Every structure is written in C-alpha cells, then in structure tokens.
Amino acid sequence: MSEHFEFTAENMEKAKAFIARYPEGRQRSAVMPLLDLAQRQNGGWLPDGAVDSIAEILGMAPIRVLEVATFYSMYKLSPVGKHQINVCTTTPCWLRGSDEVVHACKKSLGIGVGETTVDGKFTLAEVECAGACVNAPVVEIDDEYYEDVDAESMARIIEALKRGEKPASGSQTGRQTSAPDGGPQTLTGDVTVKSVKKSKPGKAKE
Ligand code: FES
Structure with a gap:
C-alpha cells in the first residue's frame, strides 16, 4: 500500500454525501465517516496520505484529522490483517x-x-x-x-x-439480547392480581 491516497470516484460521491449531512460551516464534523470510508477503501488502515487528503477536503489542519484517527481504536494507522x-x-x-x-x-x-x-x-x-x-x-x-x-x-x-x-x-451462550445471564431472575413465580371494587360515582362512603 502506498502512502499516497485518493478517494475513488464512487467513494468521493459517498464522502460528499456525508459532508452534506452537516450544516454550512460544520463540514469538519464529517471527519469520522470520511476516515472510516478511507480506511475501508485502503484495506483496513489509514496511510498518511488519507489523513492529508481528508484534511484538504474538509479544510482542516492534518494534525486535527490525525488527532481523531489516533484517539479511536477503530482507526488503524498501520497495515492490518484481513x-x-x-x-x-x-x-x-x-x-x-x-x-x-x-x-x-x-x-x-x-x-x-x-x-x-x-x-x-x-x-x-x-x-x-x-x-x-x-x-x-x-x-x-x-x-x-x-x-x-x-x-x-x-x-x-x-x-x-x-x-x-x-x-x-x-x-455465544444463547443469551437473548441483554437478558439476565441464566434466564429470568425476577417475576418468576405466580403473580396474583387482586380485583379492586370500584365505588359508584356520587355514592359517599358510610
Ligand atoms: S468493558 Fe468490555 S464492553 Fe465494556
């Protein structure tokens, strides 16, 4: 993989769509999806060229883009396995x-x-x-x-x-979503609901 990076025409369209989600003047907020897009295009990691390219597209200093890329573990700055x-x-x-x-x-x-x-x-x-x-x-x-x-x-x-x-x-244990480990822990017995007699409206209690 080369350090040079350029979005493919298809990914550049996707990048523009990400940028368009943010209000005027806030385009830099697209830095995270653009880093992710670049990483996916480049086989799972970000070469220096991708950081520079994204910085240029978003009008940011490269160090600002690098700060984001180094903060989150989802971004990799060196080659990774499949x-x-x-x-x-x-x-x-x-x-x-x-x-x-x-x-x-x-x-x-x-x-x-x-x-x-x-x-x-x-x-x-x-x-x-x-x-x-x-x-x-x-x-x-x-x-x-x-x-x-x-x-x-x-x-x-x-x-x-x-x-x-x-x-x-x-x-991997068959747990349903985030249900308690080992099955239900509460309300496992019979629940008796007592009927409540409603007093008729207007009839005062003696
Ligand atoms: S500590 Fe592992 S997912 Fe939160």
Whole structure:
C-alpha cells in the first residue's frame, strides 16, 4: 500500500454525501465517516496520505484529522490483517474472563497482541470498553460483536474464520439480547392480581 491516497470516484460521491449531512460551516464534523470510508477503501488502515487528503477536503489542519484517527481504536494507522480481532480487556470484560479470551486468541493464531499472522489473515489487538459490557467478555471482529465469549467459543470462532466461514455473532451462550445471564431472575413465580371494587360515582362512603 502506498502512502499516497485518493478517494475513488464512487467513494468521493459517498464522502460528499456525508459532508452534506452537516450544516454550512460544520463540514469538519464529517471527519469520522470520511476516515472510516478511507480506511475501508485502503484495506483496513489509514496511510498518511488519507489523513492529508481528508484534511484538504474538509479544510482542516492534518494534525486535527490525525488527532481523531489516533484517539479511536477503530482507526488503524498501520497495515492490518484481513480480520481484525479486537478483544475488550477493560474491567467488566476482565472480571468476566477476558484474560482467558486473549490467551485463546494467542494460542489459536500463534501471535501476540499487536501482531499480524504471517499469512496476513488476522491482527490481534486489545481495546478499551466496546460499549457492550452487559454481555462481557466482548470481542469485536471486523464489523461484528461476539459477546459472552470464553476460551472455548473464541477458539471455535477463529477456526471458523480460518475456514473462510462467518461465525454467528452476538451472544455465544444463547443469551437473548441483554437478558439476565441464566434466564429470568425476577417475576418468576405466580403473580396474583387482586380485583379492586370500584365505588359508584356520587355514592359517599358510610
Ligand atoms: S468493558 Fe468490555 S464492553 Fe465494556
């Protein structure tokens, strides 16, 4: 990949559509979707040229664009594998076993955190809270979230990806959305609703 970057004609149209969503004078607010668009065009990472190009399009100093690109872990500034495995290791995920998940990734992929497999298929990273703590531990792979992951399910997911399959995302334990782990915890017994006699209007109580 070259450091030079230019949006394709198709993506330039998409970029213009993103910019048009913001009011006059606020076009710089499109910096995040434009970085994402550039990253997708460039195989998952942002060369310096993309930062410069976006800065020019939005009339920003390149350092301002770079500040955004370096703040969010979703933007990558160096080449990555075809699949990016981002394991959340912030406290809720850590308390629920993210150390074992990271270990399973290292074992299945034969690489460490921050590394890419020699075949260029996988990059492993640790990230901060992915915003889905209720189903911790959480692993983001490409554009999908895998939740309630443990060492066994993580290894299974990686093996499926190696075979070129797309494993089912979401909870790996069958939890429904963010329902309590292990099923309902409240209102599990019979609920008796007592009928309430309504007094007739206008009739004073004796
Ligand atoms: S701490 Fe892992 S998703 Fe929030």
